[in-house]
Amino acid sequence: MKKLSVYIKGTAFSVLTLAVVSSCNIRKEYERPKDAVNENLFRTDMLPKDSLSMAEISWREVFTDPILQRHIEKTLENNLDIRIALQSINSAEAYLKQSKSAYEPTLSIGPNYTFQTQSVNTQFGQIIGARRYVNQYDITLSLGFEADIWGKLKSQEKAQLATYLGSVAAHKSVKSGLVASVASAYYQLLTYDEQKKIITETIKVRESNLETTKALKEAGTLTEVAVQQSEALVYNAQASLIDIDTQIQLLENTMSLLMAVPSQSIERSTLEAQVIPAEVKTGFSASLLANRPDVMQAEYTLMNAFELTNAAKAQFYPTLKLTGTGGVQSVDIDHLFSVNSLFASVVGGLAQPLLNKRQIRTNYDVSLANKESAYLNFRKTVLTAGKEVSDAIRVFSVQDSFINLKTKELNAYKNSVSFSQELVNYGMANYLEVLTANVNALNAELNISNAQYSKMKAAVDLYQALGGGWR
Template sequence: MKLKYIIYLGAVAFLLTNCGLKDRYEQPKIEEESQKGIVRDNVSRDSVSLADISWKSFFTDPQLQSLIEEGLKNNYNLQNAVLQIAAAEAGYRQSKQAFFPTLNFAPTVTANKTSKNSLNFPSNININLKTTTVSLGFTTNWEIDIWGKLASQKRANFANWLSMQASKNAVQTALIASIANAYYSLLALDRQLQVTEETIRLREAAVVTLKALNISSSTTSADVAQAEANLYAAKVTIPEIKQAIREMENLICTLIASPLKEIPRGALDNQTMNKELKTGVPMLLLSNRPDVFAAEMNFRKEYELVNVAKASFYPSLNINSGSIGISALTTRTLFDINSFFGNLVAGITQPIFNRGTLKANLRQQRVRQDIALNSFKNTLIQAGQEVSNAMYAYQTIEDKKEFREKQVESLMKAVEANRKLLEFSSRTTYTDVLVSEQNLIVAQLSQINDQLLQYKAMIELYRALGGGWKGE
């Protein structure tokens, strides 16, 4: 008869568990018009996004690849993100165990000595006042998940685990982009140093030429002095560029968690990068971003915690204590069949006087859910802005590229022509040469900066699309 009631109680608990109060999670819906406005640029939207390219295929420079590998291995922020994943995984595994009863092995030895004066027996009767009880048994506690509270908590912890994984991927994409940006900035500084050194050599030659012309009275002493001043002006920038190079090398060393050292590197003019702008469908491309996925999983966690708060209003069915084992007064009879014992205490707990606290907790959790939803939507908007800005920045540099090349080419011709006129004709002064040289070096440095900005735009687009965490 008792077994019948236990089976009946278990069946009722099972039905209640499957008819819980939890709401089924659905991905937040973004209005169609909002989806269209996430990315505004008219570029190729192939089903294969730029973000699906592994970072080793995107960045082809072997030295840069080595630096990125070192950074992924050593960077402390990335290591902390991995540790946070481990902590979240432990929380998820713990919530899975909540569905099962606890089981503890509880051996006990109890010794009692009863006061003779406390017993109502004749004084002539000999009574054993000392007893020793030996027990070997197991104890258990179990909360049956009637309303889905434990299931919702498990899903919340699972969403938190996924969010931590996505956050780690976001740290990785940002780290790769930071290393690449610093590397290309270093190459640009090398190129600036090279252009400045070439300018110094040309200005040294100009000083020699002007001094020779001054002897023949073809130029004035003022022209010679001005040429020397221009030479020193170029030389004074060399230490500044070298300082910037050292600082950029130190930044890279910090990113890869390496002792400060000289960074092995290639040349800016020899760099190649995947420049085919395939971004994918707007919502799809942004869902590839780890920070977007992390924001969604954070919303899902808060959503499930609302279900936990709802379930807290309803009765909980608990096996408060249960034990089974063997007990005897002597070890000789401990394993006798008559030494077996067992007990089970089950009950239902219904909150009464703390409903105000439960209501406040539910309101707070719903607010946290709304905040998480707004954060998710805001992350989407920011992601779309970053993609759009990166694509437009790249296209802007691409539009300037042809004109910049023609500008540098024309200025080089102008400098050469003015130098020849200065040397062989009186129709040109050193001022004309100086102006053309200044214009040339400004254009050359601008061209280097354009190259750097184009690489940075590509890196930013790759990061903004969520590239860098898939594959190797």
């Protein structure tokens, strides 16, 4: 009974100590930095703010071309970067499960065999007087438990949770980037198709002009110089056609890689069939924190660094550990499972680190530096997001005016070509004027198709910049 009383008192002392010390938890809760985002994060002087952001709708509602939708779906299903990101999530989830199990005690059991003999020439050997051999058998159960009195284990769990959520956000970021990349490449292909059509028609016109020029030379109206210049324009357009065909094939190869399929021709519709959002809703600046995966990932990285700083700080304080062992032990295997072979011990104590070669201080200083770096990276990511939104808004908002002016420019050049050709036919103008107007007309027409692509690309960029594409 006396031994039992001592055991109860020792256990009560340990529990009391645990209760008192636990009340002194030094762990701090994470709070988002107040200066992380403000209402003027991106420039919306040309567009009104709205409580709803276009990023909050599915990419299927933004990219309505059914062929493009099939390409995006195939990319999200097959892309290797997506699959790599999924494995990162699985890895982070495994570490998270491990951190949640840190509160549980460790338990091990196993049989052991020990053979021992003492030196006869030692003091103990001289007392015994002869060499003896001892065989010992035991089956030992070991139990260990560390009390989380300073919140260290809790901080480590929170850090792993932030890592897991960051990997999920990274997966979303990959999806968002892939959706934008496929849509942009698709629109670029349609633009190349349109430009190929323009160049093909230009070749026909220039070949016809070349025949006219040769006829005018035979009539004595023009010289061989005009013929050679007309011929050069035909070759120039034919070379441009080869270049545009090459660009189409290279872009098809890129899209094939995104879809994780061998390089092949890409099915597509036409530039005229595309419908882009007529109304842009940016939402408020704060919505970037909830919509943009890269911003979410940067904040989770900051949360991870914050919690690791908590864990590093807890290393300065005492550690309360409870250990216990028990089992059966005997020098004779025949009596191993008898009542007299039973043994047990329970140890509980606090260990305060004093000298450890500055390891704890170094870990803490490094954690503070990592936390500051994570904060600066988070802040930079937020500002970059605001800049990307501002850029996309500007490009998207001016393209209609730009296309309108370029269309007027094209019409003027076409009229100039017609008038110049007519004047040349009557010997009233230099053929160089026709050539110049012809080149300018082609460039203006190509510029219009590029402007149409720029508007669609700006819509894609704005959708991605606001955090859309992963839903």
